[in-house]
Amino acid sequence: MSARVRISLGLAVATGAAAALFIVDDAYLMRIATLGAIFAILALGLNLTAGHLGLFDFGYILYFGIGGYTTALLTLRAGWSWEAALVASVLMSVAVGLLVGVVVLRLRGPYFVIATFSFLTVAYYVAINWKEVTNGPLGLIGLPAPAFNLPAIGRVEALDPAGALAIALTGLLIAVAVVWRVVESGAGRAWHAIRDNEDLAASVGIDATAYAFLALAVSAGLGGLGGSIYAGYVGIVTPEIFAFGHMVNVLLMVVIGGTGTFLGPIVGAFLVETVPELLRVAESFRLPIFGLLLIAAILFAPQGVVSLRPWRALRAGRPRVPPVPPVEEGPA
Amino acid sequence: MTDAPLLAVQGLSRRFGGLVALDDLTFAIRQGELVSLIGPNGAGKTTAFNLIAGFLAPTSGRVVYAGRDLTGMAPHRRARLGLVRTFQQAAVFGDQTAVDCVVAGSHVRAEAGIQAGFFGTPGARRDEASRYEAALEVLRLCGLDSRATSRASDLPYGEQKVLGIAIALASRPRLLMLDEPTAGLNAVESESVSAILDRINEQGVTVFVVEHDMRVVMGLSDRVIVLDHGQVIADDTPDRVRADDAVIRAYLGDFDIA
Numbered sequence: 001m002s003a004r005v006r007i008s009l010g011l012a013v014a015t016g017a018a019a020a021l022f023i024v025d026d027a028y029l030m031r032i033a034t035l036g037a038i039f040a041i042l043a044l045g046l047n048l049t050a051g052h053l054g055l056f057d058f059g060y061i062l063y064f065g066i067g068g069y070t071t072a073l074l075t076l077r078a079g080w081s082w083e084a085a086l087v088a089s090v091l092m093s094v095a096v097g098l099l100v101g102v103v104v105l106r107l108r109g110p111y112f113v114i115a116t117f118s119f120l121t122v123a124y125y126v127a128i129n130w131k132e133v134t135n136g137p138l139g140l141i142g143l144p145a146p147a148f149n150l151p152a153i154g155r156v157e158a159l160d161p162a163g164a165l166a167i168a169l170t171g172l173l174i175a176v177a178v179v180w181r182v183v184e185s186g187a188g189r190a191w192h193a194i195r196d197n198e199d200l201a202a203s204v205g206i207d208a209t210a211y212a213f214l215a216l217a218v219s220a221g222l223g224g225l226g227g228s229i230y231a232g233y234v235g236i237v238t239p240e241i242f243a244f245g246h247m248v249n250v251l252l253m254v255v256i257g258g259t260g261t262f263l264g265p266i267v268g269a270f271l272v273e274t275v276p277e278l279l280r281v282a283e284s285f286r287l288p289i290f291g292l293l294l295i296a297a298i299l300f301a302p303q304g305v306v307s308l309r310p311w312r313a314l315r316a317g318r319p320r321v322p323p324v325p326p327v328e329e330g331p332a
Numbered sequence: 333m334t335d336a337p338l339l340a341v342q343g344l345s346r347r348f349g350g351l352v353a354l355d356d357l358t359f360a361i362r363q364g365e366l367v368s369l370i371g372p373n374g375a376g377k378t379t380a381f382n383l384i385a386g387f388l389a390p391t392s393g394r395v396v397y398a399g400r401d402l403t404g405m406a407p408h409r410r411a412r413l414g415l416v417r418t419f420q421q422a423a424v425f426g427d428q429t430a431v432d433c434v435v436a437g438s439h440v441r442a443e444a445g446i447q448a449g450f451f452g453t454p455g456a457r458r459d460e461a462s463r464y465e466a467a468l469e470v471l472r473l474c475g476l477d478s479r480a481t482s483r484a485s486d487l488p489y490g491e492q493k494v495l496g497i498a499i500a501l502a503s504r505p506r507l508l509m510l511d512e513p514t515a516g517l518n519a520v521e522s523e524s525v526s527a528i529l530d531r532i533n534e535q536g537v538t539v540f541v542v543e544h545d546m547r548v549v550m551g552l553s554d555r556v557i558v559l560d561h562g563q564v565i566a567d568d569t570p571d572r573v574r575a576d577d578a579v580i581r582a583y584l585g586d587f588d589i590a
């Protein structure tokens with residue numbers, strides 16, 4: 001299957017699944033799908049740096065939190081609408097991303113990992129201690145539900161599960177479009193060149209610093225988008241939005257789905273959100289089983305589940321055409 | 333102005349701790365020349381390339397290219413001016429196919445179209461297609477067309493080395509500096525690389541090449557610069573360099589210069 005066919009197929013499956021969710025109209029399923037869609041936005045964002053550029057942003061959740069807090073502060077303290085706060089949250093995250101970039105983009109490898117993680121840690125403690133603004137560990141409560149006008153559908157509000165899902169999916173759609181176009185624009189080629197051999201990229205004129213800033217800015221913006229939708233959806237923002245658990249989750253989504261691929265992070269996000277729910281039947285064995293599944297995924301699909309080609313395995317299992325017998329060499 | 337050299341290296345020195353890798357290096361290369369840089373192992377050839385291309389900062393001295401002082405300029409900006417180098421160890425974009433590697437090499441030539449690329453305009457798509465065509469053409473020139481869709485890191489070492497040259501060529505250099513392009517190549521590949529150098533030089537690209545294969549050096553070069561212990565000990569035509577006493581002494585026991 002060509003990439004084009006695979007992406008069309010993916011879109012068809014996604015549309016079908018979304019339609020089924022709205023038709024079945026089950027609050028529990030829609031809640032899982034809503035979180036899946038929100039975290040898919042984040043996984044897409046992290047994949048820009050970790051997958052395409054090859055710099056592993058271990059503090060990526062920073063932008064999720066910045067988006068969440070910006071939305072909470074603007075709606076609760078300044079009386080902004082959620083829509084306006086969403087736009088501001090994205091811009092704010094991009095701005096923070098560029099500032100963080102000034103420091104971290106001088107670094108490579110483990111130093112980059114440590115520096116990005118340090119920024120996340122700083123943000124976590126600022127959120128806890130800057131009580132006048134963040135209200136400390138108690139957080140900001142009672143955000144207005146996300147709502148906006150969709151063309152052809154009308155006003156959508158996240159007050160009911162279907163509205164929330166519609167809003168999260170709209171956000172995901174925007175994220176997919178942005179990532180797809182940025183990667184296809186030629187920036188993707190430059191990122192891959194930098195990832196694969198930075199000196200060689202420089203030797204043919206590719207400006208690694210400029211392209212790294214571009215990747216970080218777009219990825220931070222997506223983090224802010226996800227954070228703003230999440231904050232509106234759950235209605236509360238606490239310092240836990242910067243929690244390392246979110247970071248691990250998003251990381252798993254990217255790695256399990258397929259680092260540096262287009263569909264991988266999205267598939268990974270829905271898998272990581274869904275599988276633990278499916279495992280609820282196993283009760284207290286739920287998390288150990290999930291852990292084993294993760295190990296299996298990494299062992300059997302080290303390039304991510306979207307790199308698996310089950311139809312190839314099927315073909316390999318079928319008996320092959322017998323090899324052509326060697327031509328007998330007659331006496332000279 | 334027309335007589336000004338394309339590249340002028342002026343009093344370039346580089347120390348690594350106590351080691352003087354390059355000592356007051358001075359030479360010039362004129363537009364259209366094919367110049368070889370030779371010298372025993374550790375003479376400082378790669379260091380000289382790193383300084384000229386901006387991958388290392390000199391301890392003192394400067395590099396003037398096309399009338400511009402390049403001091404402090406980043407490597408990618410030098411490459412944009414047409415000053416492009418290859419690497420002694422094969423360097424490719426390992427995860428990508430050979431043709432994608434070469435397309436990446438032409439990235440800067442297409443960069444104006446990045447915004448158009450974002451919106452996927454028909455012009456941008458035509459651009460992409462023509463870069464791909466051009467990349468295939470470069471692969472053909474380098475004899476790698478049959479490898480176009482192979483993963484770069486799966487190619488044998490010699491072919492990765494040649495792919496490195498193809499990537500550099502795709503950026504349309506004005507001065508191409510090659511660091512031992514035939515090292516690690518078999519006789520046939522070696523032959524084809526010298527033919528490529530000859531050909532691009534004829535097309536007007538100035539070529540500066542570190543080379544160990546004396547047949548390549550003597551057959552191709554307009555001029556040979558000999559480096560020993562970080563200093564230029566000869567800078568002359570191949571014939572005269574071959575007869576130079578200091579050069580023979582530097583190479584004695586190293587390898588056969590005849």
Ligand SMILES: Nc1ncnc2c1ncn2[C@@H]1O[C@H](COP(=O)(O)OP(=O)(O)OP(=O)(O)O)[C@@H](O)[C@H]1O
Nearest residue numbers: 348351353371372373374375376377378379380420
């Ligand atoms: N980054 C570095 N740090 C310390 N010493 C270095 C470094 N790079 C080169 N050197 C030293 O500088 C000297 C010149 O090295 P260089 O690689 O330029 O030689 P060369 O002429 O290219 O040799 P070869 O023919 O082996 O490629 C050597 O003694 C080398 O050990």
Ligand SMILES: [Mg+2]
Nearest residue numbers: 377378379420
């Ligand atoms: Mg060398």
